[in-house]
Amino acid sequence: MKERSKTGLFLMELILMVLVFSFSAAACLRVFAYARKVSDYSEDLNEAVLKAQSAAEAYKAAGGDLEKACGTIAGSADLKEGQYRVGLAEDASQPGCAAISGGAENSAVFFFDSRWNPVPEAEACFTLRLEEANHKLSIDVEKQAAEEKLFTLQVKAVDHGK
Amino acid sequence: MRQNPHLIDIIAGLLLFFIFTAALLMILVSGAGAYQKIAGSLEGQYSERTCLSYLAAKIRHYDCLEAVYVTDFQGINTLALAEEIDGEAYTTLLYYYDGYLWELFAAKDSGLAPQDGLAVLAVDGVGFEEIEDSLFKLTCREGQRSAELLISVQSGKKGGLS
Numbered sequence: 001m002k003e004r005s006k007t008g009l010f011l012m013e014l015i016l017m018v019l020v021f022s023f024s025a026a027a028c029l030r031v032f033a034y035a036r037k038v039s040d041y042s043e044d045l046n047e048a049v050l051k052a053q054s055a056a057e058a059y060k061a062a063g064g065d066l067e068k069a070c071g072t073i074a075g076s077a078d079l080k081e082g083q084y085r086v087g088l089a090e091d092a093s094q095p096g097c098a099a100i101s102g103g104a105e106n107s108a109v110f111f112f113d114s115r116w117n118p119v120p121e122a123e124a125c126f127t128l129r130l131e132e133a134n135h136k137l138s139i140d141v142e143k144q145a146a147e148e149k150l151f152t153l154q155v156k157a158v159d160h161g162k
Numbered sequence: 163m164r165q166n167p168h169l170i171d172i173i174a175g176l177l178l179f180f181i182f183t184a185a186l187l188m189i190l191v192s193g194a195g196a197y198q199k200i201a202g203s204l205e206g207q208y209s210e211r212t213c214l215s216y217l218a219a220k221i222r223h224y225d226c227l228e229a230v231y232v233t234d235f236q237g238i239n240t241l242a243l244a245e246e247i248d249g250e251a252y253t254t255l256l257y258y259y260d261g262y263l264w265e266l267f268a269a270k271d272s273g274l275a276p277q278d279g280l281a282v283l284a285v286d287g288v289g290f291e292e293i294e295d296s297l298f299k300l301t302c303r304e305g306q307r308s309a310e311l312l313i314s315v316q317s318g319k320k321g322g323l324s
Contacts, residue, residue, distance in 0.1 A: 007168065007172075007175075010171075010175060011171060011175055011178070014175055014178040015178065017182065018185075021182060025185060025189045028189055029189070029192065032192060032196040035200055036196055036199070036200065039199070039200045039204070042204075042207065043203055046207050046210075046211060046309075047309070050309055050311055053311060054310065055312075057311075058297065058314070060314045060316070061297040061312075072293065072294060072297065072312075073312075076293050076299050076310070076312060077310070
């Protein structure tokens with residue numbers, strides 16, 4: 001009788017141990033998942049900053065000419081047709097241009113997949129959006145699915161010669 | 163007959179212990195995997211970002227007329243930053259050699275070899291390209307990752323950003 005009660009206690013202890021362990025494991029797994037999410041976000045933010053910085057530098061090199069800057073960005077990344085769209089105020093009557101202008105004088109959108117490779121719009125996971133109004137360029141890098149702005153940068157073209 | 167319940171208790175205890183050990187191992191492996199991925203990603207990001215930031219800072223530091231150019235240094239794609247000290251021409255060469263980003267500061271045409279420079283950062287590849295007049299494309303490769311940055315040299319041009 002005494003022996004049976006001892007075994008039962010041991011079993012109870014083991015069950016309790018497994019229960020406590022299960023709670024701890026669940027907490028640990030949540031922390032791992034969160035760490036992975038933060039790491040992925042930091043990786044995306046890093047790329048977003050580089051893309052925005054490059055766009056600003058191309059705009060600077062083009063002397064504030066968005067069309068030329070877009071040509072430079074597209075040329076440097078070897079982009080193909082469909083992987084970016086440019087909408088200029090002068091072509092607003094053309095289909096598709098008004099849709100991406102959104103109130104801005106000129107605008108352009110570049111599309112990237114989850115690994116930041118250029119892709120057509122339908123496969124895009126991230127977008128680099130350039131909007132120019134009153135000689136100011138607003139650069140936004142967004143995550144498509146979450147409609148989350150990863151990084152925003154505003155620059156203004158100035159002419160030191162004037 | 164009296165031995166049987168006792169045996170079942172022992173088997174149940176052992177089974178619980180094995181479940182506990184297996185779950186413990188699973189959590190450990192999962193944690194190690196998460197840590198390995200995050201550490202690898204952070205290390206890659208650090209090398210990429212540090213390399214590009216270092217090169218961008220160097221270019222901005224030497225932003226004088228015709229001071230920044232891409233050249234060939236003993237068959238290696240190199241970024242050259244020229245300056246004049248006490249009437250003598252000096253060049254800082256930045257290039258990728260033997261798994262590292264190297265920097266070599268020497269008098270122009272000093273005859274020094276790539277290994278005479280200073281290894282700055284361990285990366286898997288660095289590339290320099292002048293894609294337009296005064297617009298440079300810097301590429302840094304680390305493992306499977308590759309990052310690009312456009313840098314515009316402001317000197318000698320009328321335009322700029324504010």
